[in-house]
Amino acid sequence: MWLPILGLIIGLLLGSLLTFSIPIAYSSYLAIAVLAGMDSLLGGWRAVLENKFDGMILISGFFLNAVIAAFLAFFGDMVGLDLYLAAVIAFGIRIFSNIGAIRHGAILRHRRKKLEKAKQLAEREGADDDQ
Amino acid sequence: MTNKQRKPVFRNWQWPLTLMFLCFGFLLAAQYQTNTVLSGDLSSESQSNLAMILKSVNDNKEQLQEELDSLESELQELETLNMSGESLSTALRSRIETLQSAIGDAPVEGPGISVTITGDSNLMFYDVIDIINEMFVTGAEAVAINNTRVTIHTAISEIDNRADGYSITIDGDPLLFPVVIKAIGDAEALSAGLTYPGGIIESLNTLYRVYPIIRLESSLSIPAAAPSRFSYAQAVEEEEEKAEE
Numbered sequence: 001m002w003l004p005i006l007g008l009i010i011g012l013l014l015g016s017l018l019t020f021s022i023p024i025a026y027s028s029y030l031a032i033a034v035l036a037g038m039d040s041l042l043g044g045w046r047a048v049l050e051n052k053f054d055g056m057i058l059i060s061g062f063f064l065n066a067v068i069a070a071f072l073a074f075f076g077d078m079v080g081l082d083l084y085l086a087a088v089i090a091f092g093i094r095i096f097s098n099i100g101a102i103r104h105g106a107i108l109r110h111r112r113k114k115l116e117k118a119k120q121l122a123e124r125e126g127a128d129d130d131q
Numbered sequence: 132m133t134n135k136q137r138k139p140v141f142r143n144w145q146w147p148l149t150l151m152f153l154c155f156g157f158l159l160a161a162q163y164q165t166n167t168v169l170s171g172d173l174s175s176e177s178q179s180n181l182a183m184i185l186k187s188v189n190d191n192k193e194q195l196q197e198e199l200d201s202l203e204s205e206l207q208e209l210e211t212l213n214m215s216g217e218s219l220s221t222a223l224r225s226r227i228e229t230l231q232s233a234i235g236d237a238p239v240e241g242p243g244i245s246v247t248i249t250g251d252s253n254l255m256f257y258d259v260i261d262i263i264n265e266m267f268v269t270g271a272e273a274v275a276i277n278n279t280r281v282t283i284h285t286a287i288s289e290i291d292n293r294a295d296g297y298s299i300t301i302d303g304d305p306l307l308f309p310v311v312i313k314a315i316g317d318a319e320a321l322s323a324g325l326t327y328p329g330g331i332i333e334s335l336n337t338l339y340r341v342y343p344i345i346r347l348e349s350s351l352s353i354p355a356a357a358p359s360r361f362s363y364a365q366a367v368e369e370e371e372e373k374a375e376e
Contacts, residue, residue, distance in 0.1 A: 003145045004145065004148045004151075004152040006149070007148075007151075007152035007153040008152040008155065010156065011152060011155060011158075011160070012156040012157075014156070015159065015160025015161050022165050024165065024168065024169050030161065030162045030165065033158060034155070034158050034159055041152060044147070044148050044151065045148070047144075053143070053144040053148075055146070055148075056147075058147050058148065062154065062155075
């Protein structure tokens with residue numbers, strides 16, 4: 001549970017310490033890529049909760065989505081169309097739906113655990129009665 | 132998706148997710164930094180803002196230009212003032228030097244002539260005065276008798292020694308022989324002024340049998356006079372002098 005958060009912190013520190021700064025002209029593309037990455041990560045978290053997580057899908061989705069989103073924004077700039085808005089809206093909607101699913105999954109998991117605990121307790125009491 | 136459903140491997144999700152979170156954090160930090168740079172950049176400003184910024188910068192520039200101009204003119208003024216001050220001080224210094232040599236306040240040296248009169252002559256004090264006058268007439272700039280500087284205050288006279296007859300005095304002190312009169316100036320002119328036919332030397336020779344020896348000197352040194360004191364005379368204020376002019 002804490003390992004991904006640790007990874008995030010290390011990544012933030014690494015990015016800050018390296019003073020990694022891309023050319024200003026590509027700043028909006030990186031912003032879109034960051035949005036796509038966020039979406040992928042939330043999708044991964046959701047998959048974990050739904051017990052259908054696949055590392056390969058997460059990694060490929062993370063990079064491919066980021067690249068395609070950045071390319072879309074770039075292409076939009078080329079043809080004079082605000083195509084990055086499409087990416088922003090699409091990823092925005094997906095991020096919200098993913099967060100919703102994570103909420104659902106977390107609540108369901110919590111309830112299931114409670115239920116199992118209660119069942120275990122009841123079984124133990126039943127065993128006690130047998131004695 | 133249903134055929135892809137598989138047995139959940141609980142530990143398996145942590146490492147890929149961690150890796151991706153790391154990548155995401157890295158990208159986020161990079162984007163944040165780029166954005167921070169961008170927000171301080173003019174290219175992110177709106178057009179009206181840019182116009183305003185341009186106007187204020189232009190105003191500032193004009194103001195600075197004005198300040199620069201005024202400072203430059205001030206500098207020029209000060210420089211001319213400084214230059215005139217320098218020329219004034221050099222002029223004053225050269226004037227002081229001229230005056231010092233004129234009143235005999237400073238020792239001087241230069242080419243000139245020396246006139247030597249030996250003791251076995253009947254030299255009178257007005258002969259000395261005549262010689263010195265002739266020297267000044269022919270352009271002597273500094274004159275000394277036996278190393279006493281002749282200035283406007285120098286008194287050449289004689290005293291009666293009773294037994295020995297008269298003896299010449301310079302500022303009250305008896306003049307000792309041999310008398311050496313040194314004059315700095317154009318040596319040729321000085322000697323010509325003394326030796327022209329019918330001049331002082333000739334008349335001294337023929338009338339009084341005084342035989343001065345004249346030598347042209349390439350370098351003579353004449354000492355400074357004793358400082359003159361003024362007890363009664365007072366300098367007139369310069370303003371009055373100017374008014375008179």
